[in-house]
Every structure is written in C-alpha cells, then in structure tokens.
Amino acid sequence: MSTVASQVEVPAGVSLPIYMDNHATSPLDPRVLEAMMPFFTNKFGNAASRNHSFGWEAEQAVETAREQIAKLIGASAKEIIFTSGATESNNLAIKGIAEMYRERGNHIITQVTEHKAVLDTCKRLEKYGYRVTYLPVKADGLIDLEDLKRAIDDKTILVTIMAANNEIGVLQPIREIGKICHEKGVLFHTDAVQAVGKVPVNVIADNIDVLSLSGHKIYGPKGVGALYVRRRNPRVQIASQIDGGGHERGMRSGTLNVPGIVGLGKACEIAMQEMDSEAAYLIGLRDSLKAKLESELDYIHVNGTMEHRLPGNLNMSFVYVEGESLLMGINDVAVSSGSACTSATLEPSYVLKALGLGDDVAHSSIRFGLGRFNTQAEVDYVAAKVIDIVKKLRELSPLYEMVKEGIDLTKIEWQAH
Amino acid sequence: MAYSDKVVDHYNNPRNVGTLDKGSQEVGTGLVGAPECGDVMRLQIRVNPETQVIEEAKFKTFGCGSAIASSSLATEWIKGRTVEDALAIKNTDIVKELSLPPVKIHCSVLAEDAIRAAIGDWKKKNGVAEAAPAATTAQ
Numbered sequence: 001m002s003t004v005a006s007q008v009e010v011p012a013g014v015s016l017p018i019y020m021d022n023h024a025t026s027p028l029d030p031r032v033l034e035a036m037m038p039f040f041t042n043k044f045g046n047a048a049s050r051n052h053s054f055g056w057e058a059e060q061a062v063e064t065a066r067e068q069i070a071k072l073i074g075a076s077a078k079e080i081i082f083t084s085g086a087t088e089s090n091n092l093a094i095k096g097i098a099e100m101y102r103e104r105g106n107h108i109i110t111q112v113t114e115h116k117a118v119l120d121t122c123k124r125l126e127k128y129g130y131r132v133t134y135l136p137v138k139a140d141g142l143i144d145l146e147d148l149k150r151a152i153d154d155k156t157i158l159v160t161i162m163a164a165n166n167e168i169g170v171l172q173p174i175r176e177i178g179k180i181c182h183e184k185g186v187l188f189h190t191d192a193v194q195a196v197g198k199v200p201v202n203v204i205a206d207n208i209d210v211l212s213l214s215g216h217k218i219y220g221p222k223g224v225g226a227l228y229v230r231r232r233n234p235r236v237q238i239a240s241q242i243d244g245g246g247h248e249r250g251m252r253s254g255t256l257n258v259p260g261i262v263g264l265g266k267a268c269e270i271a272m273q274e275m276d277s278e279a280a281y282l283i284g285l286r287d288s289l290k291a292k293l294e295s296e297l298d299y300i301h302v303n304g305t306m307e308h309r310l311p312g313n314l315n316m317s318f319v320y321v322e323g324e325s326l327l328m329g330i331n332d333v334a335v336s337s338g339s340a341c342t343s344a345t346l347e348p349s350y351v352l353k354a355l356g357l358g359d360d361v362a363h364s365s366i367r368f369g370l371g372r373f374n375t376q377a378e379v380d381y382v383a384a385k386v387i388d389i390v391k392k393l394r395e396l397s398p399l400y401e402m403v404k405e406g407i408d409l410t411k412i413e414w415q416a417h
Numbered sequence: 418m419a420y421s422d423k424v425v426d427h428y429n430n431p432r433n434v435g436t437l438d439k440g441s442q443e444v445g446t447g448l449v450g451a452p453e454c455g456d457v458m459r460l461q462i463r464v465n466p467e468t469q470v471i472e473e474a475k476f477k478t479f480g481c482g483s484a485i486a487s488s489s490l491a492t493e494w495i496k497g498r499t500v501e502d503a504l505a506i507k508n509t510d511i512v513k514e515l516s517l518p519p520v521k522i523h524c525s526v527l528a529e530d531a532i533r534a535a536i537g538d539w540k541k542k543n544g545v546a547e548a549a550p551a552a553t554t555a556q
Contacts, residue, residue, distance in 0.1 A: 005429035322455055324481040328420070328428055339455060339481070348455065360452035396434055396485065398459035398477035399452060414451030415530075 004329055004392045008384045011377045016332040018378045022217075022312055022371030023166050023194060024336060028263070029219035029372070035266040036221065039259035047256045048247060058258045065265025072268040073192075073211060074202035075228050081248045082261055085225040086193040087117040089212035090160075092227055092252060093189045094121045096238030097158050097210070098130055101187070105155035109186075111135040111143050111172075112354045114162050118191055122160075131155070139356050141170035141304035148180055158187045163195035163211075167338065167351040167367055168304030169313025171199060178207025187236060193217050193225075197271030198279065198310050203228055209236050215260060219372055220267030224260030227252075278372060282311035285370050285379050290314055292383035297390055299403070303338075303352055303365060312370035317352075317361045318386075320400040321393045326366060329389030333382050338365035360399075420482055421516035427486035432493050435475040437461040445539025449530040456480030456524065458488045460531035462495065462503075464539050469499045476531070483521040487511050487528035500536050500545075 010016060019027065039061060047062045049055025066077040083089045098108065110122050112134050122132045133151045135143050143161065152159070159181050163174050174190055181188035189210040195201050196211075197218035203211060211228040215221050229251065230236045244253030271278075293300060299319040315338075318326060323339030338349030339362070348362035357365075368382070394400040399409060420428070439446045443463050450457040456479060463473040474492035478485045490511055495503040511517070511525035540546070 003430050320479060322480050322484075324455075325428070325485060328425075328482040358453060359455070363452075363455040396431060396477055397479045398448065398457055399479045401436065401477060409452060412448075414453070414457070415449055 004389065004396070006329060006385055006388045006392075008381065008388050011381055013375070014377045014381050018333045018374075018382060019371075020374060020378070020382060021334045021336055021367075021369045022374075023169070023310075023367065023369040025216045025222065026219045026371050027373060028216075028221060029267065029270060031270060032220050032263045032266045036259045036263040039262050043258075045258070047258055048245065058256075061258060061262050062256055065261045065268075068265035068269045068272075069213070069226055070228075072201075072272045073196060073213070073228060074204050076231070079203075079228050079231050081227045081229055081251050082256055082264075083225045083227055083252055084223055084257070085216070086115075086191065086212045086214035087225075089214070089225050089227040090115070090117040090189075090191050091121050092238065092241050093210045093212060093229075094118065094158065094160055095125065095241055096251070097187055097189065097236070098125050098128075099239035100237045101157040105157040107131045107133070107153060107155040107157065109133045109135065109148065109151050109156060109159045109161075111137060111161055113137055113141065113165050113167075113170075113351045114160070115166055115191055115193075118160055118162070135161075137354050140307075141165060141168050141351075141355055142308065143172060143177075145173065145176055145180065148177060152180070152184045152186055156184070156186050158189060160189040160191070163190045163192035163201060164199070164310050165304070165351065166194050167336075167349060168315045168355075169194070169310035170304040171195065171308040171310065173308075174201075174208065175206045178209075181209075182207050187234070194310060197268065197275060198312065200275070203230065209234065210238070215264040215267060218267045218271050221260045221263040224257050224264045226264065274372075279311040282370050282372075282374075285374060285376060286312060286314050286368075288376065289368060289370070289379045289383055290316075292380075293386060296387040299400075300390075303355060303357065312374075314368040314370070315352075315365060316368070317357070317365045318390050319361055319364050320397045320403065321390050322363050323365055325393055326364075326386070326389055329393065330382070330385050333385060335369070336367040338367070339363045423490075423515050424482055424486040424517070427489040427515070428482045431476075431485055431489040433475050433489065433496070434477065436477065437463055437473065437475050442466075442542060443539075445535040445537070445542065447531045447534025447536075447538060449534050450480070450484075450527050452479065456484045456527060458484065458527055458531040460488060460491060460528075460535045462500075462535045462539060464500060464543075466543070469501070471495050471498055471500060471503055480524065480527075481521070483515065483517055484524040484527065486515055487517070487524045488531060490514060491528040491532055495532060500539065503532055504536060506532060 045054030045058035214225040323337030352362040508525035
C-alpha cells in the first residue's frame, strides 16, 4: 500500500512547526518587544497631551520612532505619518491624492500584481469617475518601463507601483519608475511593505513621493504602519480619510498607538543595522533551499525573476502536484500556496496568472518566505520534507504518469467543472 | 483548513493507488476534472465479465487532500460491487463519510463522476447498454 505520510527525520535543534511564511507576517523581535513594554504600562500617556509629563514622554517616544523610520528610508522625520498598517497607508495615499489632485486630473496608473489594498482601492476610485490603467507584467514579474511611459497622459496624477511583490518577491524597478514620474510631473507612490528593511529603499535616490510600510513585516508589531509623504520637490498634499482631532499634520486623526509606534521605530532601527548581513544570510538559505529541491525533483520552476528578488523569497511550482495537497503533507511547515483551494475565492493566484502561468501551474505553487529567525537546519528539513511529499504525491498524480508516458496534456479534452 | 480524521487517513494512506491496463477489455477508465481547475481524477475498474462484479479498482488523483480522499474512498466502496450497484453511490454519501465541508463538495461530485465515467467506458467497450446518460470519458 502506498503511503503519503512522511518519515523525514527532524534534525537536532529544529522544533516543529517551522514558520516559513514571513511575507504574511513576521515574529516580533524580542528587542522590539522590550522597547515596547514600558509603553503598555507606566508610560501610557497620550502623545497629544501637551500639558503633563505623561504626554511629553509619549510624544518624545513617538518622535524618536519617527526618526528611526525616516532614517531607514532616507526621509526626514516630519515626512512620516503613522497609520494602522500598510492597508490603511495605501488607502490614504491613493484616495488622499486622488481627492486632493482631482482638478489636475483623474488618471491613475498601477499594475496587475499589486496587493489588493492597492487594486481594490483603485477599483473603488473607478466608481467615482477616476480612470485607472493596470499595467501588465512580463513573464519575469516586472513591468515594462516603456508601457509606463506610454500610459502617462496629461490627466495622470499618480503612479502607484509596489517595490516588492508579496507572493513572488519580485522587485520592481522603482528608481526608474520614480525617475519617469518626476520627468513627467506625476506623483509616485510605492507600496514598500515587503521591501522596507529587506532591501535598500531611499526615497530621495528612488524618486519616491509617497511610500507605505508596515510594522509586522519587519519583526515589529501588527496594527501599526506608516506613510511617508514628501514635503519638498514636490510637496505632496493628501486629503485625510479619517477626520477628527487633526493628528499627524491633519492627515490622519486618531490617538497614536504609542507602544506600536515605538515597536515600529525599533524594528526599523534594527533593520537599518542588520539589513546587509541579514540579506546575505537569507540569500544563502534561499539558494540552498532552491538547490536542494532542484537536485531531487523534476518539473519544478521558480515563479518570477531570481535576479530582482527579495532575499527571503522563493516561489516555486511543483508541476503535477496540487498545492493544497502538498501543504497538507508538510503540515508541520508554515508556508503559503497559490492554489485556489487555499483561497476563499477558489481562484488560483492572480499574481501567478499575471505572469502568464496556466491555472494548473498556479495551483501547484508554494511560497517559501524565509526570515530572520530561520536556520539552515530548518531549511534542510523543509527541503527533505517537500521532496519526500512531492515524490509521493506524484506517484498519486495521473498527470505526472501521463507526462512520463509522453502524453501531451494540452491535447486532452479536459472537462472543466 | 482543518480536515476530518477520515480525510487525513485516506490522504496519508490512500487505498488502491495505481494503474490498470486501459487496453484490456475488462478494464474501464474514467478521467474527470481538468488541470486548470486544480483536480483531475483517474479511476479504473476491472470487471468480471461473467458476474459484472468490480474485482479491482485503482485511482490516481491530482488535487487537494479532499479530492484524494474522495477518490480513494470511491475505490474502496466500488470494489466487490456489481457495476449497477456501484452506480448507486452518490456524492452525498462521500460527503457524509468524509465530513467534507461545503467548499469541498465538488471533490465528491468529481469522485461520483469518475465512477460513472469508468463504468461508462467499460460498458462502451463491452457493448452493454447505458442505463442512464453517464459522464463522458476521456481517452
């Protein structure tokens, strides 16, 4: 009798389950937690309280965090607005600019593999009379800069293109995109939630006008993010989407989440210090994982370019094996799949489909998201486990058998259901 | 998502995995689903020409854990039944046995289709009249 249950040995020093889904969220760095702790208890002041020491203490902590965040992206502290996370930052940036620059134009340019926080925001603006161009991506996941140049017209007010993709880790050429935008006098917003702290991002050198980032992707807390809003050359204006006490220069009202902000600041400070060594470390782990899988398995391939990619990202399709069944076999490893069966919509990943992958290959994809706390021993275990399960599931796969027999699967009349 | 113990058991220890000679007169093959939908089942039966009893059933499935479990269970259930008895198996029986959640009901439908397709193929090969319109077979 065949069996899928795996008997791969767990190496010494590895405890299960293994977390390898750091694009979804990352564990809080203990150093971040330590910095945050006092602000939950005795340093509980409201940063907006101007007339007692509790408020001053909180305000000072917030301003320190603002400096730490600004430093990481080459901005000045006054250009940082705190939000509840990158979804809010993206909403605020896009809707706020659309509203503020409505008289200048109604055209926005984005691209198809953006996060839903950008795509759905753009879709809503379309209902309000804005025109949105969704640029395609090439098979490697990158946009074509010539497409961008052609798409900009005299009604274009904003280009919003992500710095790094959350599924395939592909790094868009933001510096060149920003340059094109500035030449044409169009604002450039980038959702940099996956890129900040992982690869160098500099708002000056990269010609970025508005940038979204989040705490929990960089070993900071959930529920806190920031928006960088350029103050000169050009001075960007954003219409607030949440009104109230006029916090954050009137752009985002609401009492500041002081412990969260302190944590975000500390996370940025650590990232600033450790980015280079951490990137080298993660590239080592990632390439080792890839090499191990490729040495043992056929019909696998990487989705998106390896050349312009986040250090910790590996997105691979294990063709002829369905992603959810693979996840089930490696259930002591936390990763993600682009399979429809793992999504609420029963549609395979729109990001992978945008690369031109067939639905069948998209169904077979796994995203490995390596992070600061992963080890080589974990990579060794995960590789062995994936290899074991893929081989077993392929013994179960009629498609694999047919391909091995030389049957062309595209010639079969499948019954879609 | 959480799987029922029975789904996990069939996934970990799938029954009757394999391939029968599809050229054999006694073998019926059903291939249902589509790769782009994320599940393809191939179910094969070897039928005793005298008794019309399904003496052997084999499957291979590309799909999620519930799809693998549904087809594995289907082979278990049809083995030893006559072809007419096997046709009585409904997808709802599979849903019940495996406690499939609503989003996985299509896996059970596919398993029922696979049974019908395999039997249909066998009937066609052996000139047995179709009792009811069955799902078409590939190949």
